[in-house]
Amino acid sequence: MNSKKRDFLISISIIFTFSLIIILYLNYFFISLFGLNQENFIYIIMPLVLVGLGIFLSFSMSVLKPLFKSDEKLEQSLKETIHELNIPVSTIKMNTQLLQKTITDEKSIKRLDRIAQASNNLLKLYENMEYNIKKEIDKIDKQEFYLDEIIFKSCDKFDDIKKDTKIVVKIPNILILSDINGFEKTMDNLISNAIKYNIKDNPIVEISYQSPILSIFNTGEQIDTKNLFIVFDKYFQEDSSKDGFGLGLALVKEFCDKNKIAINIDTLEKGNRFNLNLKNIIK
Template identity: 70%
Template sequence: MNSKKKDFLISISIIFTFSLVIILYVNYVLISVFGLNQDNFIYIIIPLLVLGIIIFLSFTSSILKPLFTSDDNLQKNLKETIHELNIPVSTIKMNTQLLEKKITDEKSLKRLNRIKEASNNLIKLYEDMEYNIKKEIDKIEKQNCFLDEVIANSINKFDDIKKDTIIKSNVPDIKLLTDTNGFLKVIDNLILNAIKYNTKQDPEIDISFNDNILSIFNKGEKIDTKNLLIIFDRYYQTDPSHEGFGLGLNIVKEFCDKNKIIIKIDTHPNGNTFNLNIKNIIA
């Protein structure tokens, strides 16, 4: 348990105990003076409840204010730090692009490409960190986007790692209203998962849309029925030999639950299909 949570629990416990002691004392005085019977029961209990709430809220706001102020300052610092991180990252990217035009030596170009790849990875990490922090401390505004563009954007990311995998996509330009970055992460994770667990012979992924259902099929080993209930659990991996931490499908499920997207898995002898009912985010 971290110190802030511990301080919070201790503070609440002290406030509750203090409020309870005051209420019990006032209750004792009132009963001593007026007695307690059916006629005056409600006239004693209701004022005591109101008094208890007032006392509790009064002490809570004053004692817990420093804790909330600390959180506000932390959120402010995080936002400012994230914003400042974008400057050196953008500088690295801009200068590598300028150098790329001037350098002709093959070895130097290879080194420059490594820097370029590292800076692109850094930009991706920055974007992920910015999104995750913003998701926790701010309300993510929904934006308009198009389903076919999101799918195409995601597919393009995996050109270097899909190898022989054929990715087919037949998705219309349906307008969506959602957390665009979050939805793109969902598609990224589902396609990455489909690539990782695809069959080695003639690997194939088929993305389609029909009657509000976005389907992502991959050839491969059928998911065991007993694993269907735990496949979205954090850190769970069907095959631990694959790279990763078992977070991808948990991220998918978390986003779908939050945005009322029903996700189901259909298993087939030659593969598996992840079905997303996205009717609640169609604009």
């Protein structure tokens, strides 16, 4: 337990105990003064409950304010730091693009390509960090985007690693209103898993949409029925020989739950199919 959580729990416990002592004393005073019977019970107890709640809230606000203020300062500091990180990365990327237009030497071009790739990776890390901070403080803005564009964008990311996997996309031009970064990460994780857990001979990934269900199917070994209930748990891996930490599907489930997207798995004769019900985010 970190110090902030410990301080919070200690502060709340002290405030609660202090408020309880005051209420018990007032309760004793009024009972001694007026007695306690069915006629005056509600007139004594209800005001005391309200007074106790008022005392608890009043002391809570004054005592816990410094804790909340420190969180606000930390949040602001992180935002400013991340913003400052974006400036040098964008500068490197812009100057690299300018140099690529003027340099013709093959070795120099390769070096510039590596610099460009590194700057793109840094920019992606920046975007991920910014998104994760916004997600933690629950300030993600929803945006309109087209389902097919996000799917094709995610598929393009795996051109270098899909090898012989055939990816078939049958997605109409559907307008979605949601957290675009979170949705894209969800698609990345599902497509990545579909490629990773595929068969060796003629592997296929099929992405289709039949209103309002988005389905991602891959040929491969069926998910064991007993694992269907835990496949979305953090660190779970049905095949431990595969690369990864077992976090991808946990992140998928977290996003779907937060955005009211029902998700389920069909185990079929030739593979597995993940189904996402998008009815709550279709524009």
